[in-house]
Amino acid sequence: MREAADTTGRTGGGGRGGRRRVHRAWFVAAVTFVTIVGAAAFRSVPGLFIDPLHTEFGWSRGTIGAAVSVNLALYGLTAPFAAALMDRYGIRRVVAAALTVIALGSGLTVWMTAAWQLLLCWGLLVGLGSGSMALAFAATVTNRWFTERRGLVTGILTAASASGQLIFLPVLSWIVATYDWRPAAVTTALAALAVVPFVWLLLHDHPADVGLRPYGATEFVPKPAPVPGAARRAVTVLLSAARTGPFWLLAGTFAICGASTNGLIQTHFVPASHDHGMPITAAASLLAVIGVFDVVGTVASGWFTDRFEARRLLAVYYALRGVSLLFLPMLLAPTVQPPMIFFIVFYGLDWVATVPPTLALCREHYGDDSAIVFGWVLASHQVGAALVAFLGGVARDVFGSYDVVWYASGALCAAAALMALVIRRRREAYAGAPATV
Template sequence: MLAKYLRFRFHYGWLIAVITFLALLASAGMRSTPSVLIVPLEHAFGWSNATISLAISINLVLYGLSGPFAAALMERLGIRRVMLGALVLIALACALTTIMSAPWQLDLLWGVLVGLATGSLASVLAALIANRWFVKNRSLVMGLLTASNATGQLVFLPALASLAVAFGWRAAAWATAIAALILLPLVILFFIDHPRDIGLRPYGASPEEDNGPKVIAGNPFSDAIAGLVRGLRSRDFWLLAGSFFICGASTNGLIGTHLIPASMDHGISEVAAASMLALIGVFDLVGTTVSGWLSDRMDNRWLLCWYYGLRGLSLLLLPYALGSTYLLLLVFIVFYGLDWVATVPPTSRLAADIFGKQQVGIMFGWIFAAHQLGAATATYAAGALRTAIGNYQLSFISAGILCLLAAGMVIRIGRAPGKMATLELPVEQAGALQ
């Protein structure tokens, strides 16, 4: 077997990380495709910004809510099977989008089906892979996998915008479907569910660490619901989920969806606006990778405080940057881009420290669901405000203020009695407690 041969050349976990990175990259590009299609769909069908934003909101809600259930399914059926099913569903839904003629079809195909499928190939998958395959460099790997969101924008958005301008929006939808199909053979041939399946321990694990099969009780649905009940009883869960709600509102929901039409309102072309969003992705690739490295070495609460604070200030700057010089817009792109999803590695690390590695998939899934609820709320609200008042200024300023609020929330994580000792231990000692 090829996997058994490759494990002698290097630890197979790194190949799993590469495959996961590519799957997450494609998923990020597929999920963000509607931001490129807002204006073309307005022109093609006469639909309002609010109508199209509703479909994107559905997509974002299900993208998040599917996470904990996908994590439970992955634990029971295997990560590989769930990934294959998700890729097939994405390809089918995107292909059917090209023959739609009514808003409800956009809601069903891109909202429901693509939302559910891409939600199975999101941060929950990254958390499972990082915690299952790695002990050493776990947060670094989480940062690299999370950075795939930025790389997906970098690869997909300018290309899809160019296709939409040159050949129509259907060409962009077909390109998304084909990208999903290309990934299928890679997952079929090379993906392995667990290190023990090929006689390995996680990378950096000690020989004494138990790597035997884990018995999973119940069914995926009840496991996911039980995780939610456990989380709702935890003050730290509410702080993590609440801050991540704001994170989603200020990233995927607002900037990821509406930066392109907002830029076009100020005379910037669609391709140039998509390239701007891709440039944010370049800086995020750097910022999120560095965030993963820092999460192994620093207090994750203070990292989150800095990330949310800087993001809030950059969003407050954006309304002035769009109407000003390109230099001011570049300042926004750099500072906002560096922490676009840099919040994910420290949030995932805190979830693993608080709830344990065995539960991190489901628990982080619910925290990520809050992220996507925030994204969906901001997506629809910003679209409705744009339709009602004709601009995005109020949306950008409100998101900036919320980020400053989140900066204060995250400092309170782990402040309950008995939590501080675990969260403030050096990495080596904290890992020994897990």
């Protein structure tokens, strides 16, 4: 009956009477987009809270950066296991649980009085929850529901995090400046909880659940049986992929991507701008503008990835990012000048434009295991981000400015551009992990 239902035009092709219907995959993608936006509220918080927490509790920026680094590291290290858990228990259950954990961790921060509590709430709880909502979630949805337009859909879903930043940063910065950091923490918790009903009611795990083929597929694809041993499978896939050169090149370049975005700009741009006399609301608004152009850049990158060689796209993205970082120390000032606006627009377009080509290279080299492999590549992204989130705070404490961090990150981006060019096309089949272990 499912195959019969699937051939009635519900795939987005010609339906009864020649009508075209929107494929359900696009509704699932829309729900996924909204879910990632809701979970992204916390991603806007760390840069806004560094100065208030330093002022109220006297914690050093290195201590606060350590909590952010734990969060970022767990965000990445949880992702491959979350992808395997989605294969075992379904997307809906894993994502709903993750959103609840994010809300719990963010909400509990309002009662903290010691630095270890910051590490527990920001680092452990929100890190684990947001890791299960990481880009591996977008990769899993894309792989299951789409066989065409994967680059475009990946770009759109990747841009969801930036859209969340666009929505929440101005609001949260206003709350912090007008009231306190605690109401902002509560706001992020409520945003995560608000998305849970949408996930539970509207996010289907697989096209076969509703009798459909994936978008663009020519044949009906049965829903695979739940895969037991999620943790073992994630590790087995890692061990298989780690025997290949492309994995290490992708992991290395993506570590630098994380270092130069989440770890550097998202965590330290606001306090660095504040060091030069810029109001916190103005600096947060600039980050929100990055979010605007990130949406444009990431969606465009998905379109480019469907048409151009992914490794060359990566090389261009990293090279341009590195050049822009070298100029940033000269642009920071008490007021927003046109050169700073140009930097923000330029950096926004390049922010996570690296994701669609990186995911495309994972698919090319690792096939059915690509979502889990991408989860491990994302783990390297977050480890790089975690290191710079911590070291950036330490550098500010030691040197009194962030200049050395900007220059070092620019040099790393140049290295990433060269690494991307070294990645070769797949010449032989990938001997990956078995589907069931």
